[in-house]
Amino acid sequence: MDSSSWPQTKPRFADRVAVITGSSSGHGRAIAIRLASEGASLVCVDLQPGALGGGFEADPDTDTDALIRRNRGRAIFVRADITSEADLSEVGATSVREFGALDLWVNNAGISFGNASILDEADERFTKTIEVNLKGTWNGAREAARRMKDQPVKGRVRGRIVNIGSIAGNIGQADLASYSASKGAVHHFTKALAIELAPQLITVNAVAPGYFATAMNRALWEDESALEHVREMHPLPLGVPEDIAAAVAFLGSDDASFVTGAILPVDGGMAAK
Ligand SMILES: NC(=O)c1ccc[n+]([C@@H]2O[C@H](COP(=O)([O-])OP(=O)(O)OC[C@H]3O[C@@H](n4cnc5c(N)ncnc54)[C@H](O)[C@@H]3O)[C@@H](O)[C@H]2O)c1
Numbered sequence: 379m380d381s382s383s384w385p386q387t388k389p390r391f392a393d394r395v396a397v398i399t400g401s402s403s404g405h406g407r408a409i410a411i412r413l414a415s416e417g418a419s420l421v422c423v424d425l426q427p428g429a430l431g432g433g434f435e436a437d438p439d440t441d442t443d444a445l446i447r448r449n450r451g452r453a454i455f456v457r458a459d460i461t462s463e464a465d466l467s468e469v470g471a472t473s474v475r476e477f478g479a480l481d482l483w484v485n486n487a488g489i490s491f492g493n494a495s496i497l498d499e500a501d502e503r504f505t506k507t508i509e510v511n512l513k514g515t516w517n518g519a520r521e522a523a524r525r526m527k528d529q530p531v532k533g534r535v536r537g538r539i540v541n542i543g544s545i546a547g548n549i550g551q552a553d554l555a556s557y558s559a560s561k562g563a564v565h566h567f568t569k570a571l572a573i574e575l576a577p578q579l580i581t582v583n584a585v586a587p588g589y590f591a592t593a594m595n596r597a598l599w600e601d602e603s604a605l606e607h608v609r610e611m612h613p614l615p616l617g618v619p620e621d622i623a624a625a626v627a628f629l630g631s632d633d634a635s636f637v638t639g640a641i642l643p644v645d646g647g648m649a650a651k
Pocket residue numbers: 399400401402403404405406423424425426429430433458459460461486487488489510514542543544545586587588589590591592593594595
């Protein structure tokens with residue numbers, strides 16, 4: 379192989395603009411930091427700029443966008459509720475106005491009300507879980523597709539959408555039916571949209587995390603027997619949000635130009651059992 383055909387590598391997101399929903403805490407914060415460290419300009423999106431109480435973030439008192447700017451990255455914060463199409467339309471407009479493009483949209487924001495039997499679960503909790511986890515992902519993907527479909531091709535695609543599903547969307551677990559249903563739907567939505575948007579050269583993939591220490595799971599991490607059960611479910615030692623960020627960075631980069639409709643488990647082998 380001569381030097382003209384030797385692979386040339388450069389920061390994967392040097393000329394890319396990414397929107398991350400739920401960027402203030404947990405996985406979203408780790409994803410934003412990872413993409414910024416690889417050169418992306420970021421639109422950080424959340425209900426509030428600060429991390430949720432009860433999380434495990436290092437330096438939780440510094441907002442994600444401020445942390446990125448402090449490390450010489452490019453990031454702005456836009457307050458938005460993913461259940462509002464109007465809010466997300468403003469997010470898309472801000473990305474194009476401030477950074478000139480929208481190359482990657484990560485639908486990460488999500489909620490869980492914790493474990494409850496269907497016999498006890500409040501209807502409002504089921505409805506809210508579906509509204510945020512599924513409709514919020516739908517809203518984000520639609521805004522992304524509207525913006526991306528007429529963009530020039532960069533690398534081999536016009537844009538990329540990455541959804542955060544869950545291992546709960548792959549396997550059945552007792553007392554988690556509403557959350558599982560929302561995430562199973564996100565996985566299937568991902569596949570359907572991947573086929574639909576392939577002609578527009580937009581890729582759509584999902585990451586399916588196992589259990590991670592974030593504010594969402596604070597109760598599990600405070601209960602030693604519950605945590606032992608969580609450990610037993612994962613063949614590998616427990617992962618960290620940076621593992622999710624690495625998977626999103628792959629699916630959002632040119633390295634994944636020929637990957638669409640994939641649901642990538644990042645679960646230490648949990649779903650392989
Ligand atoms: N932590 C886990 O073990 C785990 C496992 C599987 C999947 N996930 C998924 O990972 C994603 C991130 O979860 P996390 O664990 O980092 O949780 P988290 O609670 O630490 O962070 C979620 C973030 O989303 C934001 N958010 C919630 N509702 C929103 C809304 N309507 N509009 C805008 N922002 C909103 C919150 O303010 C928060 O900053 C979620 O989709 C979650 O379902 C998490």
